[in-house]
Amino acid sequence: MSHPHPAFILFIVAFVVALTRGRLRQTVLVVGTGLTLAALLQLDTDTVWRVSTPRYTLHLLQVDRLSHVFGLIFSLITCIGVLYALHLKRSGEPVATLVYAGAALGVVFAGDWLTLFVFWELMAVASLFVVWYGNSARSWAAGFRYLLVHIFGGSLLLFGILLYLADGGDIALHPLTMAPDVSPAAFWLILLGVAINAAVPPLHAWLTDAYPEASVTGSVFLSAFTTKTAVYVLIRLFPGADVLLWAGVVMTLYGVVYAVLENDLRRLLAYHIISQVGYMVAGVGMGTAMALNGTIAHAFCHILYKALLFMGVGAVIQATGKRKLTELSGIGQAMPGVMLLYMIGAFSISGVPLFNGFISKSMVISAAAEAHLPIAEILLVLASVGTFLSIGLKLPYFTFFGPDRGLQPQPIPPNMVLAMSVGAFLCIALGVFPGLLYARLPFGATYHPYTTDHVVSALQLLLGTGLGFWLVLGKLGGKATISVDTDWLYRKPLTSALSALIVSAQRIGATLEQKRIVALEAVTPYIQNPFLVLQRIGFTPSRISLSQHDGVTSQTPNHTAYDENTYRLPIGVTVFWIVVFFACMALYTL
């Protein structure tokens, strides 16, 4: 077993973590994730694990340069995220996050459709629990909606895969954009299923709904895996699909616009996940070697700086208990370390030179220019303006700077600061030495980020945005509102329809019950006295009396009210007839 599958190592670690507590658990977490990273670094490209079943050959582990670079960043972020969450004492959340990370690695290294799907669904289940570990009523509700959307997406994906296989498609993964034997139905179903996980609008609302409701430590993991795994699958299966180019461009602007309105800190970051994933999706859509390299580099860098941002914001939420911009202000003096580390993440996402966002985002934008897509290029630059505005200017201004509200932040556990420092270090290291990342990119296109052109453009863009921010500062104060997004469709009309159905069903039931009682009251006298019917009609029965006062049986018509005891026979008569009946039966059968 010289090439262990990193996903299975994480599953074993998760199992052991579930059984341990305290210091031992912490040691297992750190060592286990470190081992996974080491094992991954050991994997050569072209390692393959094949499992043969009678019908198909499954490729459980298939390493090439593309899957290796994704596997690398996934294991790296698992180490950092686990470090950030090391202080959790009794929670089962580390188990869920490790299974989630392992499943993501499983998808990345899958070489065939079946393996891909199994790990894909495992990711959905594990991430559902990560959302639920947010442990509030809102987490419960958001988790259920998350589950619904992912079941739907998974079903679409499965349907597409089955159609493709039924049409005679190969079990091994190949790009569908270049396969001649793909039916449109299978193509679109698989694309939609993957696009849901990539949070392409209008199917993105699950992300902004669920990610802010997880715990402070859980959100870090959530931000890293689901969307980037989907991006990986898109690179694998749909390179050059034009629809992705425009979907990606729309995504970048969509996320940025919603983020300007957003008041909840983590939901603001979640909208920026959508925005940055838009760059990646657009890159996949462009399909050129530089675009795909840019997409991979952007995914790598994004995981690092987005996790750093979530960690920073998480530290603020943990320390103050507040999660909204309208409730926070002036924290910077009390939490300078967190502020500094957050700003490193903010500069990274904004594409400031010397930070890692600069080396990846500009690659995607340049790829658009090289591919003669000026509209796409200029819109992607616009989204970059919006990113710096929201994350680099608005959020820090209203959280860290501004008048001190006298919030007394609690001290945060040192492992959180350590994890953030590791993330920040990596962001800067990649920004200063981009070759470290570029060397691992699979597609053969070279790019030099530090040319005067690129640096001057980037600086000018940032300065221009800063000036614009200063001008519209008054309009940017958060209001205590929420923004309606596409999840409105299944939250408002559906719940209203359901409540209406339930209420009307209750009303119908109550009305029927009343009517039943009224009917019963009307019918009961007739059950008690069957002759009442005749009386009502007008015919009165004569009363036969069995008393023999005069020695003469007399029949006197009597108009008194019916007394049900009048015609009762003694029980002996009934017994007599029963005996007669059984005697006849006995005679008949013998």
Next chain:
Amino acid sequence: MKRSWPIGIGVLGTFTIVLDFICRHHAHAKSWWHITPAFDLVYGFTGCVGIVLLAKWLGVAWLQRGEDYYEDEVR
């Protein structure tokens, strides 16, 4: 912060415009904005203001609701 911010930006911006004139390569320019000096300054400024105005308008006209709009949140 109020005054120093635009002043600082003005200084740095002028510096970048100077760099622009010195260093912008016209060799592999694909579109007109690659070779226009100070384009990104203007684009950043107008883009920023534009995005904020657009977002605010969308919010007021359509998107923003009270925090307990989805009743299931209030528990």
